[in-house]
Structure formats: C-alpha cells, structure tokens
Amino acid sequence: MQYHIVTLFPEWFQSPLNTALFAKASQAGIVGADFINPRDHTLNKHNKVDDSPYGGGPGMVLMVQPILDAVRSIPQTGPIIALTPAGEPLTQKLAEELAREEHLTLICGRYEGFDERLYDLLPIRRISVGEAILNGGETAALALIEATARLQDGYMGKNESGDDESYRHGLLEYPQYTRPENFMGLEVPKELQTGNHGEINAWRRKEALAMTLRHRPDLLAKAALSEKDRETLNRLRQTSFAKNIHIALVHHPVLLKNNTAGSSSVTNLDIHDISRIACTYGIASLQIITPIQDQKLLVRELLDHWTKGDGAKTNPDRAKALSLAHLADSLEQAAENIETLCGVKPVLIGTSAKAEKDKRGREKRLAVPFPAVAELARRQPVLIVLGTSHGLAPEALEQCACILPPIRYMGHYNHLPVRSACAIIIDRLLGDIY
Numbered sequence: 001m002q003y004h005i006v007t008l009f010p011e012w013f014q015s016p017l018n019t020a021l022f023a024k025a026s027q028a029g030i031v032g033a034d035f036i037n038p039r040d041h042t043l044n045k046h047n048k049v050d051d052s053p054y055g056g057g058p059g060m061v062l063m064v065q066p067i068l069d070a071v072r073s074i075p076q077t078g079p080i081i082a083l084t085p086a087g088e089p090l091t092q093k094l095a096e097e098l099a100r101e102e103h104l105t106l107i108c109g110r111y112e113g114f115d116e117r118l119y120d121l122l123p124i125r126r127i128s129v130g131e132a133i134l135n136g137g138e139t140a141a142l143a144l145i146e147a148t149a150r151l152q153d154g155y156m157g158k159n160e161s162g163d164d165e166s167y168r169h170g171l172l173e174y175p176q177y178t179r180p181e182n183f184m185g186l187e188v189p190k191e192l193q194t195g196n197h198g199e200i201n202a203w204r205r206k207e208a209l210a211m212t213l214r215h216r217p218d219l220l221a222k223a224a225l226s227e228k229d230r231e232t233l234n235r236l237r238q239t240s241f242a243k244n245i246h247i248a249l250v251h252h253p254v255l256l257k258n259n260t261a262g263s264s265s266v267t268n269l270d271i272h273d274i275s276r277i278a279c280t281y282g283i284a285s286l287q288i289i290t291p292i293q294d295q296k297l298l299v300r301e302l303l304d305h306w307t308k309g310d311g312a313k314t315n316p317d318r319a320k321a322l323s324l325a326h327l328a329d330s331l332e333q334a335a336e337n338i339e340t341l342c343g344v345k346p347v348l349i350g351t352s353a354k355a356e357k358d359k360r361g362r363e364k365r366l367a368v369p370f371p372a373v374a375e376l377a378r379r380q381p382v383l384i385v386l387g388t389s390h391g392l393a394p395e396a397l398e399q400c401a402c403i404l405p406p407i408r409y410m411g412h413y414n415h416l417p418v419r420s421a422c423a424i425i426i427d428r429l430l431g432d433i434y
C-alpha cells in the first residue's frame, strides 16, 4: 500500500511513520508514504495557500488551486480521501475496504478547511475520524493510515491477531486479562482459567455482547446476532436498566374535561394491559395511583383475583404480569413503594400530550429526549408518570424532575389511550434495535 499524503506539514509524519511496525513494514516494502505539499504547487508569487472566507467570519480557507494541482501531480492516486469532520466515520469496515487498495491519496485540511469547489473538481471521498474538531487533517490521516496499514499482509507478527478485535464482527471486544491471577483482590474470571475452549468462547461472546450493550448499544443495530445472542441481550437488558424503570398510572391529580384538576376512575383494561407491557419489557413495577377508598378496593379485588385467587390458577401468565402492580395514594407514596423495593427513591419523569406551558402560554421547560432518559435509567431508578383522563394536572407535572416529549408533535390530534402511549414510551426507552 502506498500512501500519498497531501499536507502543508510533511514533518508531522516523520516520527509516527518511522517508528515500530510501520517503519519495519516500510523497510520490507509492505507500505510506503510520500508527501505532496500544496505550497509547492501555488501559482502566486508569495506561495499563498489560503485566503479569507467569502461572507466573512474568522479564520482562513484553503484555496482550491494549490490542492487541486498537488493531487493532479500524483501519477497514480487510488481513491482520493479528504480528512474532514463532515465525512463518513472511519470504521473498521471502511478500513477493511480501503486496505484492499494499492494506493490511497489523503488530503489533510488546515484552518477552516477546504474551498467547497475542490469536491466538484475531484472525485473525493470525505472521511472523519470522530465527532471532535482537530486542528488539521494530519492526525486524522495518521489514524486512517494505521487502521489500514495493519491490515496489510505481513504487517503484524501474526495476521490473526487482528481477527477478534473490537468492531471486527460488529461488537466491542470482550475484556482481556493477563498475569497475575489475583491483583489487589481482583480475580481473573474463572471461565478463562478452565482451559475449556467451548466455555471460554461462550464467556467471551457473552462479555462482548455485555460490553457493547453497556458502551456502544448503537452498534447492536448492525451486528450479526444469533438467537442465543438475542436471548443473552434480553437477559442483560432486563438485569441492567429495565429493572430501573417503574411506571405510575395516575388517577389523581389529573385534568378533567373542564380542564380542572380532579380524580378519574380506575379501569380494568388499563391495569391489565399496562401490567402486560411492563412484564414484556422487564419493567420493575407498576404503581396505580388513586387516593379514593372505593377505587382502591376495586383494584385490590382485581389484583387479588388474578394474582392469588382463581384467576391465578387458570392464567399464571396474567398472574405474573399483575404481580408487578402496586397501589399508592399519591406519587410520593409510589416513590416510597419503589424505595422499599430497590432501596433508592426514583427520579420522576413526566409525560404529556402537549408541551408544558406557563401561565402566559410560553413553553415552560424543554422536554428531555428519550435516549437521555434511557441513559439515566442505566444509573438509577426512574418512574415514568402517566396521566389518565386528560393528562397529568400541573401539580403532578411539577413534581417531575423532567418531562418526555409528546409522542407526536405534528398536527392537532394527539389523544392516545394511556395504555397505547405507555407501550410507545416504553418501547422508545427500551425497544430492541437489533
């Protein structure tokens, strides 16, 4: 692989490309690098390569002509790549694709970047090395060079040492350990010491899934997963953050038809359906909130029938779902119930079909996106507070630390039944993306 590096600072590369494996591979003729400086291709007498941006603003922009001519001076370019924050992300898959080329031309930006017309004049692929801004494309080019060079035959001691690494099969790598077996009381996992390859591989696969779920769950959407992997992931999700999510079904205080705060009646259907949603997603509990005595008696009778009475014998699945349901007089009492269950008070997360407004009709606080609440639920218990009737009364919303966005912003009609809204909200927080 020959790298043609278009840069204003060739000296940037001297140490990295003359050290360790790249230096050895370059001596062995496996890789090579040459440098083309746009400053050597300027047509103006001061060798200027940049100018101020049209439209004003800080910084300088790289002029088209010196870079265009620098690239055109390369006899065989291979794919032409511009390192830019606006590029496609450098991934292992992309590195594997580029590693199959014999030549790569890498254009390193500086200052405010390239004049956009460069892309009209050359067939350039834009690549970024991450969502952070570097001062120049040289460091980004080095990342791309290292990722592709190590995939060349003979570059690494053992070619297979690249086989199991993070991203290779769409997952992060499993944790690695070396001697000593016990360091400050921390033991190497027993499974790795059995010498049984089947057991070691099963442990590594499970840990790779756990590592990916914990640190890069987005990767799971594209990873090739077996049925067993999915089962492992479901178990991990239930024992990790679904167990931190609780649902409150509030019948008081809610908004009634005339827009005043009051109480709504409990309904059989909501209790059954929301318990089943909770059970399906591994939710920790459902808190049914009503301070009204006869309503509480109705709920108690219903729950007893399905969890302890005849219903439990004929339908054990229903018994399992309804055993997640608890009664509470108020949101405060629901939070105490949860503290009794898991030892920590939950963060209350409000829900509403509309943006929360103040008295003057202005948006009161910005809704917190679903992924941020899912992230919070990884760390501590949360109580998703759902209103019946016309939604949670303002005093209930005020008890919530934040609110989720309405399910639909578009259009005027946004009246979902509470159990449908619950299913959508829970799926947005916990839905399997793989």
Ligand SMILES: C[S@@+](CC[C@H](N)C(=O)[O-])C[C@H]1O[C@@H](n2cnc3c(N)ncnc32)[C@H](O)[C@@H]1O
Residues within 6 Å of the ligand: 083, 084, 085, 086, 107, 108, 109, 110, 111, 112, 113, 114, 127, 128, 129, 130, 131, 132, 133, 134, 135, 136, 137, 138, 140
């Ligand atoms: C200061 S940056 C210019 C940033 C540019 N104004 C923007 O906001 O997109 C200068 C040069 O560094 C390189 N660079 C910076 N961050 C990068 C990244 N994350 N990936 C690849 N190249 C990057 C590019 O070559 C870029 O032209």
